Amino acid sequence: MSRSIPAHGRTASSDRALWLWSQFLLDSFAWIVAIVLAVYLRYEMQLSGLRLPGILVLCGIAIASQFAVGSAFALYKGRYSFGSFHEAKLLVIVTVSVSAILTVALLFFGISMSIARGTGLIAFPFACLFMAAIRYVKRMYVESKAKPGDQAARTLVYGAGFVGKSIVTRMSSDPESPWLPVGLIDDDPAKKHLRIASVPVLGRMEDLPDIVARTNATVLLIAIANVDAKQVRRISDVVVGLNIKVLVVPPLKDMLTGGSEFSFREVAIEDLIGRQPVDIHVDEIADYVKGKRVLVTGAGGSIGSELCRQINDFEPAELIMLDRDETGLQTTQISLTGRGLLNGKDTVLADIRDATALSDIFLDRQPEVVFHAAALKHVSLLEQYPEEAWKTNVLGTLNVLNAARAANVQTFVNISTDKAANPTTVLGHSKRVAEKITAWVARESGLKYVSVRFGNVLGSRGSVLPLFNEQIRHGGPVTVTDADATRFFMTIPEACQLVIQAGAIGRGGEVLILDMGEPVRILDVAQRMIAMSGKDVDIVFTGLRPGEKLHEDLIGAGEDDSRPLHPKISHACIAALNPVQMSLEEWKNRQHLAASGDVAETAK
Structure with missing residues (x-):
């Protein structure tokens, strides 16, 4: 046939x-x-x-x-x-x-x-x-x-380096490309007369207004690998009023492994207020996770879920995700496996306030490494309900520590906050006590039980960015506590890298603190987010809330700033606290001392 x-x-x-x-x-x-x-x-x-x-x-x-x-x-x-x-x-x-x-x-x-x-x-x-x-x-x-057709957006590419060359060459040879490169911008004088795929370098960033007028460009693509926030802010300031959309390229490794499409994205507020991430070489020191049974509390939260994703890449023998939020657990499971059936042993529904349940889970599953991310963290709410902070952040942490010690967990990392340094709020006091009892268990057991302290995490639940986004979406006003208030910021992946590294380089009882660079004014964040939205939104100053600081600290009074292993990571030693000696009444008393301004006493 x-x-x-x-x-x-x-x-x-x-x-x-x-x-x-x-x-x-x-x-x-x-x-x-x-x-x-x-x-x-x-x-x-x-x-x-x-x-x-x-x-x-x-x-x-x-x-x-x-x-x-x-x-x-x-x-x-x-x-x-x-x-x-x-x-x-x-x-x-x-x-x-x-x-x-x-x-x-x-x-x-x-x-x-x-x-x-x-x-x-x-x-x-x-x-x-x-x-x-x-x-x-x-x-x-x-x-x-x-070449792309007439329907493609006329695009200027900032950066004539390797990334810029690759992108311009690809754009110019794809008739389906939605971007048509009409010029390159680079601050290197040596590239003044350079042409890439017939696309010329037209000038420097200062010349951008004139270049936009000459080329009728509608898109500016920042084609620089790992561009820092200072440079993005400079670019965003130059393009104000030019009616041009600014896009940034993804990290180079994503471009090389992301298939045939370049996933350009618009500039986010994280790009404007973030900073160059600290390279802490987490891949080189995370061997203590590989092949081990790892348990993460608070696995359904923003920090806990990213922590699970990063740990999963290091091939643990078993990853146990514990949380009381079933929806959060399902979301994390979907991000890891593509399935959200919640019928496997990788997800555990439990509350860290339940000491008996935790003890049974730890003795049954026998984890070898524990990351404790479960906590209550909304400052204003905890000021109204301080006993809830005590039950979760203090007693809950003690329950996890006791269960871990009984199960002979060798490595324990407690996730804290910069508000625990010279604490003035209920949240800060509760996390400070959690650090102290972690140090006490480390001293008594001789095991590697450490805490990690960092500032605001961009995009995490309870951070200022989602709040500002919602306020802008509803037409305002955007509420800022004080025009001079500043905070430290870092990204969720960077925070989780620090947590994983702490389990490798931390010594029992220490608090590891990442050098987060210069603090950022909250007012600047609000103003830039409003400018990016294109809306006319008012800013209202509400005043500092009870116990809230104008400027946060990373290292508390009396704490040393020793950096023996990494120039950007401090190892602070804090006083250990025997859980037998702590009580809700004593804890409340220390809060009153802090309210009266006795920082040295509350830091003990």
Whole structure:
């Protein structure tokens, strides 16, 4: 039974074969022209009819040699990208080979052909030049057809480095691209006259208003790997009023592994107020997680869920996700496995306030490493209900510590907050006590039980950014406590990297603190978010809430700032607190001392 060949398959194959044969014919023509020109120049621009037969024979040898040598090197089999450097190199090799064959033929038969022996050598540069010119013209034609259409957004690319070059080249060769590169911007004077895929460098960032006017660009793409917040702020300030959308590229590793599409995104507030992440080489020191049973409390929260995702990459023997929020657990499970059935042993529904349940879970599952992320953390709410902070952040932490110690957990990391340094709020006091009892268990057991302290986490639940987003979405006003209030900020992935590293480099009883750079004014955050929204939203100052600080501390009074292992990570030692000696009444008393301004006493 005969089978019909699809028409489109036959057409594509025949078109390719037709192009390869036409390329050979054009190369043959190039040799004919080159040989005639070589003879014409060799004999001082005088051609004799006596030499015509010799010219014809020499052209025949050149054409046959071009076909034989070109076929031997797969020049006409479509092995190399058309017009590429590899094809150009191969073209020179083939042309040199054919020229050598012509020279040998003329050495033996040149006299009988009435052609000078050096004609082959003279013809070589002309043949090579003509063949390269044919390919260059073809490449220009193909690239002109591959450019994005008129519907593509006219785009300026900031950054003419590796990332910028890759993006411009790809944009220019994709007819389906939604972006048409019309110019590059780079602050390096050495790149002033550079062109990439025919796209020129038009100037520096200071020239952007004029460049936008000249090119009618509607998009500015920041094509710099790991661009820092200071540079993004500078760019966003320059484009104000230019009616141009600013996009940023993803991290380079995501671009290389993210498939065929570049997932450009609009500038987020995190890009504007963030900072260059501290490289803490977490991959090199997380071996204590690999192959171990790891338990994470608060696994459904913003920090706990990201922590689970990062730990999962280190191939633990078992990852146990514990939380009292079933919806949060399901969301985390989906992000890890793509399934949210909640019917496996990886998810555990329990409350850290329940000491008996925790003890049973730890003795049954026998975790070897524990990350304690479960906590209550909303400052204002806990000021109204301080006993809830005591039950969860203090007694709940003690329950997890006791269960871990009974199960012989070797590594325990308690996640704290900068509000625990010189605490003035219920949240700060509760987390301070959690740090102290963690230090006490470490001292008593000799195990690696440590705490990690960092500032506001961008995008986490309860942070200022989601609040401002909602207020702006509803038309305002945006509420700011004080015009001079500042806070430290870091990203969720960076916070979780610090947590994982703490389990490796922390010594029992220590509090690890990341150097978070310069604090950011909350008012600046609000103003930039409003500017990015394009809305006219008012800002209202509400005043500092009870116990709230104007500026947060990372290291408390009397704490040392030792950095023995990493220049950006402090190892502070704090006083241990025997849980037997603590009581709700004593804790409330210390809060009153803090309210009266006795910071030194409350820091004990």
